[in-house]
Amino acid sequence: MTHDTSPQTTAHSHGHDHGHDRDAQSPPAVRRPGTMLALICVAQFMLVLDVTVVNVALPDMAADLHLDRTAMTWVVTAYTLCFGGLMLLGGRLADVLGARRTLLAGLAVFTAASLVSGLATGAPVLIGGRVAQGVGAALLSPAALSLVTTSFHGPARNKALGVWAAIGGTGSAIGVLVGGALAGGPGWSWVFYINVPVGIALLAALPVFVPARAPQPSARLDVPGALLVTAGTGALIHGLVRAGDGGWGAPATLLPLVAAVALYAGFAAVERKTREPLVDLRMFTRRPVLAGAFLMLIATGLLIAFFFLGSVYLQHGRGYGALRTGLVFLPVAVAVGAGAHLGSRLVTTAGSRATAVGGMVIATAACVPLTRIGAGSSAYGVLLPGLAVAAFGLGAVFVTATTTALGMVAHEEAGLASGVVNTFHEVGGAIGVAVVSAVAAAGIGGAVGSVAGFADAFTVCAVAAGGCAAVSAVLVPRGKPETGGAMPVH
Template sequence: MHAQSSTHHDHEATIVPDPRRWRALAVLAVAQFMLILDITVVTVALPDIGGDLDLSRAAATWVVTAYTLLFGGLMIFGGRAADLFGARRMVMAGLVVFTASSLLAGLAVTAPMLVGGRVGQGIGAALLSPAAMSIVTTTFHGAERNKALGVWGALGGTGAAVGVLVGGLLTAGPGWSWIFFVNVPVGVLLLGLTPRMVPQPPMRQAGGIDVLGAVLATTATGAAIYGLINAGDEGWGDSATWIPLLAASVLYAVFIAYESITARPLLDPRLLVRRPVAAGAVLMLVATGLLITGFFLGSFYLQQAQGKSALVTGLLFVPVALGTIVGAHNAGHVISRFGYRPVGVAGLVVAAAGAAVPALWSGIPGLIVGLTIAAAGQGAVIVTATTTALANIDHSQAGVTSGLVNTFHEVGSALGVAVISTIAAVSLRTLGTETSGFTHAFTFSAVTALVVAIAAAALVPAGRPPAGLRVSAH
């Protein structure tokens, strides 16, 4: 084992570093930052968008979920495409699709046009993000790689934080269209810089791409979201609710069966049977679902029930966003000392306590204090999820496992917003004049976090990560 390790270090010492590597990291980091920003930037603008385009509650929910559904559903597919066609080529293809879709969303005058733009943004993000991550991991080596991955990991928390502030500033200033238009010049600039600044890593022939697997997984999740959103308007007994939910169950079963027999599976189902990976996936799904739904609910509550502007809403959300960063930043140190299980359980208990505050204490102080406490717990759980899943995985499976955990990050956002929108339906439909829906939604978030905390005490493995492990938070 020692001989193997020293050979590995000798090999890394002989690698001539690419002189463009830090400039490449800067270009790719800006691109990734833009993708993360677009998850939360829309939540603050949503009440304004809904008013201008006369969006129903269901359509407003799809504006958030369409992006994260496609981003998550096609992420592993995007990673395989990067292996097969070249990572830099996929970064550029993703940039083209994302930038053009941002323009479409900004120009939207109808709900289908806006949701279509968000779908396109999600597809572009799914092509770009894993390819960019692949370039970072292959361009940097040794201690520099840890530093580069640290920068990459920090983008997740700060992107979400800046998103709520930028959403408020742009919506209150030039208008909500600019939360999408701002991506266009940035995307065009990055497209010009990428061929010159970003190296092309050697292509790793991955055989074929499992297109059917990607379509099955994304369609199943889309059907589940459709059914969940419809339940808020028509009830659980309505055929437009239970038929999509039943279809989703069948499609998931077909997906797992197909992945078990195909030669080049998108996802090896045996990975999810591994306890650390399964635990990491569940933690990621729940933590990101709760985090994004906090911004979603809070934005409607502040602007509709409390009559605050988009700008004030964005500013009020700053402590919440900082809470996420503080929780995520400190989680790594605490996990090294106490292990995965105590941090995962404690993070979820803190998230439950935070969500309970606005359920019991109505008004703006209760909302911001509660969401800030919850966000600190959720940030810690997100880092715990990644560390748990990746800590003891073989190098050969690190890429696909990372892709899987990040998929649950996006899908958790999509499913969380669909569920919480349905629970809060009465408040969203009455534009905040009836607040019981908000109370029920926060109560549901608190109970969910508590139930998952109890499950985590049994599911999350004991133990601490190996020395020197550095994880990317997104």
């Protein structure tokens, strides 16, 4: 999974342009910048880890807590839904309250929510804990990136952002191993418990090394906009999940989908009328931003869907243990980073369009063998190669999405463009899991050993990747971004 920024991204990287120019020009002195960066990166690392670590541990959670398919899906999507839907509001809160205060508030919420999730004895508490984790992440992440970009300057800032980027690249890979080891060892609860001592230690250390910055109390908070867009996405996911039970034409499916359209329309109306909107909708008239957001939505949806489908297929359908599943997924996570590394070079030579189309064509081709997967398919001969090659192609698309959005817009718009793309990143993961969960409902919610529906779900993934390649051939600009390659961050 990747979030992205680049050295070109300024202090506004959390998605808005208010309040940080003054901080960037005369920030408070940082006593030990290296220590501060390390602490902030550890906090961000917990957020990254909590995506893949839960995917691998999910079947054990389902067995222990008797979760049905709908609950399993929400355990994954609730976190990314709230993370993405509230991220821009979290960035604005960092202006209003100060970045350090927002960072610590987000960390406190995330840590407490991790404890609640680990103690859960049923679906309501577990999903509620995941919602609260997402809220904490939405406060923590943009405030943390703001502190990194305003505390370092020149070459030091590029190095700091490079460290920040490495967190995303390693987080997914380590997450599959940690999730497998904890779920297969002390139990699934420890994928959440492990955050608690780390969070408490960070809450004690961060105030010592992170300087306070002047808040901007005059800035306006677009709370209605944040709530509308989050509720709209929640309704969309609810409708998609219900389709797996009642069908796509059932009222229980259609009503939430209609509600989602109405909530999105309300969000657009609020954003047009608000003096300081959460998102300037005119950004979507910028072709590079629209292309970057589209690529990020599809690429993240596919990647998180792969982790979700693969984990349930191996553990629920084939009887693999959590640790063995984590080991199977390790090459897949590494392939994302390898693809991103190659993509960062290709966008500056072949250009954005060629790299995006090429990456999606690779992902499409890799999905084709998976469309015939069954109970007797080899995990190492079919599933692993297919997912690894597809992830390699998606890695290149992640980089293309961010370099296109950030490197082809005016410098003063880079912060807002970054916020838009990062939001689509989180929301894309939630939507992707909801779609494949509905399509593979029979295999996910059926008896142990059932693999019905997985081939259909991978077929949907192949069609989505192929469709994205076709759209990218028209939508993505031909040019080469100014920046030499964005760095995946989460």
